[in-house]
Amino acid sequence: MNIEVWSDFVCPxxxxxxxxxxxxxxxxxxxxxxxxxxxxxxxxxEAEVNPGQNMHEYLAxxxxxxxxxxxxxxxxxxxxxxxxxxTYHFDSMQHTNTFDAHRVAKYAAEKGKGxxxxxxxxxxxxxxxxLISDHATLIKLAGEVGLDEDDVTALLKVDDYAIHxxxxxxxxxxxxxxxxxxxxxxxxxxxxxxQPQEVFTEVLQKVWDEENEKPVLQSLDPKKSKTTYCTDxxxxxxxDD
Amino acid sequence: MNIEVWSDFVCPxxxxxxxxxxxxxxxxxxxxxxxxxxxxxxxxxEAEVNPGQNMHEYLAxxxxxxxxxxxxxxxxxxxxxxxxxxTYHFDSMQHTNTFDAHRVAKYAAEKGKGxxxxxxxxxxxxxxxxLISDHATLIKLAGEVGLDEDDVTALLKVDDYAIHxxxxxxxxxxxxxxxxxxxxxxxxxxxxxxQPQEVFTEVLQKVWDEENEKPVLQSLDPKKSKTTYCTDxxxxxxxDD
Numbered sequence: 345m346n347i348e349v350w351s352d353f354v355c356p357x358x359x360x361x362x363x364x365x366x367x368x369x370x371x372x373x374x375x376x377x378x379x380x381x382x383x384x385x386x387x388x389x390e391a392e393v394n395p396g397q398n399m400h401e402y403l404a405x406x407x408x409x410x411x412x413x414x415x416x417x418x419x420x421x422x423x424x425x426x427x428x429x430x431t432y433h434f435d436s437m438q439h440t441n442t443f444d445a446h447r448v449a450k451y452a453a454e455k456g457k458g459x460x461x462x463x464x465x466x467x468x469x470x471x472x473x474x475l476i477s478d479h480a481t482l483i484k485l486a487g488e489v490g491l492d493e494d495d496v497t498a499l500l501k502v503d504d505y506a507i508h509x510x511x512x513x514x515x516x517x518x519x520x521x522x523x524x525x526x527x528x529x530x531x532x533x534x535x536x537x538x539q540p541q542e543v544f545t546e547v548l549q550k551v552w553d554e555e556n557e558k559p560v561l562q563s564l565d566p567k568k569s570k571t572t573y574c575t576d577x578x579x580x581x582x583x584d585d
Numbered sequence: 586m587n588i589e590v591w592s593d594f595v596c597p598x599x600x601x602x603x604x605x606x607x608x609x610x611x612x613x614x615x616x617x618x619x620x621x622x623x624x625x626x627x628x629x630x631e632a633e634v635n636p637g638q639n640m641h642e643y644l645a646x647x648x649x650x651x652x653x654x655x656x657x658x659x660x661x662x663x664x665x666x667x668x669x670x671x672t673y674h675f676d677s678m679q680h681t682n683t684f685d686a687h688r689v690a691k692y693a694a695e696k697g698k699g700x701x702x703x704x705x706x707x708x709x710x711x712x713x714x715x716l717i718s719d720h721a722t723l724i725k726l727a728g729e730v731g732l733d734e735d736d737v738t739a740l741l742k743v744d745d746y747a748i749h750x751x752x753x754x755x756x757x758x759x760x761x762x763x764x765x766x767x768x769x770x771x772x773x774x775x776x777x778x779x780q781p782q783e784v785f786t787e788v789l790q791k792v793w794d795e796e797n798e799k800p801v802l803q804s805l806d807p808k809k810s811k812t813t814y815c816t817d818x819x820x821x822x823x824x825d826d
Contacts, residue, residue: 352815355815355820356815356820357813357814357815357820358815360813361813361814387815387816387817388817403819406819407819421820424813519802520802522816523814523815523816523821524814524815524816525814526814528802529805532802532803533802533803533804533805534802534803534804534805534806535804535805535806536804536806536812536814537806537812537813537814537823538812538813538814539806539812543806547805550805561760561761561769561773561774561775562773562774562775563774563775563776563777564770564774564775564776564788564791565775565776565777565778565780565784571777571778571779571780572598572601572602572665572778572779573598573602573764573765573766573767573777573778573779574593574596574597574598574599574628574764574765575628575763575764575765576628576629578644578647578648579596579597579598579662580764582778
């Protein structure tokens with residue numbers, strides 16, 4: 345089975361949904377046979393690299409609500425994160441553009457460190473209040489998951505892996521993705537949003553069962569035709585009517 | 586697309602069906618992208634290596650009919666073969682056990698000569714009146730399609746490739762194959778018997794179209810659940826009822 349997860353590093357429900365899927369996978373008996381890949385998705389491709397607002401101001405401006413309302417919404421998100429063991433520090437979180445972070449994540453995936461880099465970037469943003477558009481920060485985080493810092497320094501200087509990020513986003517558009525997280529199982533089944541863990545558990549079992557059921561041949565013999573074949577009894581011509 | 590064809594070298598409709606499928610493939614525009622493999626099937630695993638009867642006697646005894654009736658049935662088969670350009674010499678045909686011929690064909694398939702060997706064995710039996718259980722004959726035929734005669738000599742001495750023949754036959758049993766030829770497209774669609782060429786043409790197009798249609802994601806979002814996701818407008822919790 346394969347699972348593709350479209351998500352952004354500044355998406356509160358993406359990190360929560362990731363933890364719920366991971367919990368479901370931990371309890372799933374066939375999780376060793378599952379390939380999971382993270383796909384790039386930018387919630388706000390036009391986001392400034394460092395808007396200098398705190399997250400409550402940012403949300404209040406975006407939604408046209410009061411600072412207190414925005415803060416309350418963020419706190420509610422933080423509580424949901426806490427339920428799956430995550431710590432969101434909205435007071436010091438630095439909202440920013442994630443394009444370069446996605447480029448580094450695509451490079452990491454190529455080096456077999458896609459999962460580690462995705463986790464590290466989410467934690468850096470939500471928990472550690474790091475500015476994940478900053479190149480020095482990205483290089484440091486990449487080094488922490490075992491990637492070559494010189495490689496990352498070089499790729500950030502030019503537009504390496506931009507094409508990979510754009511390809512993921514184009515694929516999301518073709519699939520009709522409206523928001524993230526967005527989970528696709530075996531290129532066939534979609535789950536939208538940070539669904540409860542039990543939903544992922546059900547989906548994993550369903551897709552697994554379907555993948556492993558004995559294939560049933562569908563007969564394409566046409567009606568009203570003459571069938572000629574041989575059996576151990578001899579050769580026959582059978583005319584259907 | 587892949588096509589698997591279960592057939593036996595002494596099966597009159599298998600050779601005819603093979604020609605009809607080949608004609609359909611010749612006219613099919615995507616035939617270069619099709620992988621075709623022949624699978625072993627013995628119509629009569631208990632057949633003697635050389636029963637010494639001619640085919641009219643053999644059929645008369647098997648079916649409990651007169652020699653003249655059997656001869657007439659065989660002539661009718663010969664006419665159907667002639668319609669697709671094949672020559673069946675029932676008067677001199679030597680009915681026999683095909684297990685060793687299947688073993689050689691499985692070896693040939695491994696060497697990339699499966700199609701050539703299958704064609705050569707069918708022609709040897711139906712047109713050239715060869716005894717295709719005879720080891721010297723099998724070695725000669727294998728040599729004619731470019732196989733190593735020493736290899737074939739060696740494998741015939743022991744039971745090499747018997748396991749491959751048995752595996753094909755076991756697979757046929759699991760698929761519920763009752764007679765041959767039996768055609769399976771993409772492990773999914775079955776056509777039984779030497780259907781008319783236009784049936785194969787239709788099936789090829791249908792399977793091709795299905796294989797190449799844009800996959801449509803099926804949503805597995807459960808009803809009555811709380812969906813949480815983020816869009817470019819912000820993060821939302823949507824409660825379905």
